[in-house]
Amino acid sequence: MIDLQEGRARTVTTDLNQKTKTKRKISMKIPTITAYLKTSCGWSQGVRSIMRKYNLAFEDRDIIINPLFRAEMIAKSGQNLSPCVEVDGHLLVDVNGDEVEAYLLEAGLVHLTAVVADAPTDRSCDAHHHG
Amino acid sequence: MADIVNKYAENVVGQFYVDDQCIDCDLCRETAPANFTRSDDGGYSFVFKQPTTPEEEALCKEALEGCPVEAIGNNGGG
Numbered sequence: 001m002i003d004l005q006e007g008r009a010r011t012v013t014t015d016l017n018q019k020t021k022t023k024r025k026i027s028m029k030i031p032t033i034t035a036y037l038k039t040s041c042g043w044s045q046g047v048r049s050i051m052r053k054y055n056l057a058f059e060d061r062d063i064i065i066n067p068l069f070r071a072e073m074i075a076k077s078g079q080n081l082s083p084c085v086e087v088d089g090h091l092l093v094d095v096n097g098d099e100v101e102a103y104l105l106e107a108g109l110v111h112l113t114a115v116v117a118d119a120p121t122d123r124s125c126d127a128h129h130h131g
Numbered sequence: 132m133a134d135i136v137n138k139y140a141e142n143v144v145g146q147f148y149v150d151d152q153c154i155d156c157d158l159c160r161e162t163a164p165a166n167f168t169r170s171d172d173g174g175y176s177f178v179f180k181q182p183t184t185p186e187e188e189a190l191c192k193e194a195l196e197g198c199p200v201e202a203i204g205n206n207g208g209g
Contacts, residue, residue, distance in 0.1 A: 038155075038156065038157070039156075040157065041157065063154070064154060064156045064199070067154070067200075070154055079174075080155070080173075080174045080175075081174040082155075082174075124171075
């Protein structure tokens, strides 16, 4: 026999769980990200790939196409190696995709995901020359 | 135009060189990999071998002309 009251109670509990889940998702802070990258370098593609992996919106400042972005990166970081990635005002200097991902996870800005990055995230600028 | 006064010390002596305007864009290294390489610490290109064949010289010239910031010079003598 089905206990209607118990059934109703169960439904309510499920609803509450659903609500909690939804709430948690919404309250997750969306970081403001500015990335100083090169057009085609392996490190830069790795960083872009991490942004796609976590579906993060970011401003892609191409330092090769726009010299002003390069000057801005050097002024901010005090050096000329890219990628440099600014996350909510925190500047990551001369990093690869893996390092950006580690920072985002540590800062609690993204959650671990089973999604695999669609490009190598630790490939150097000219890996094809070094093998 | 590239300035020999500002060329990077890593350039081998000779006609071609890279000066400090280089933005590390990879074009010369793609165009003439037998002659240009990267300073991984400095984040710029330099000439590690002067061209020794007409083909290499043509590619170095192509790199010079293609460099987006004109950081490659060919008046290094030698």
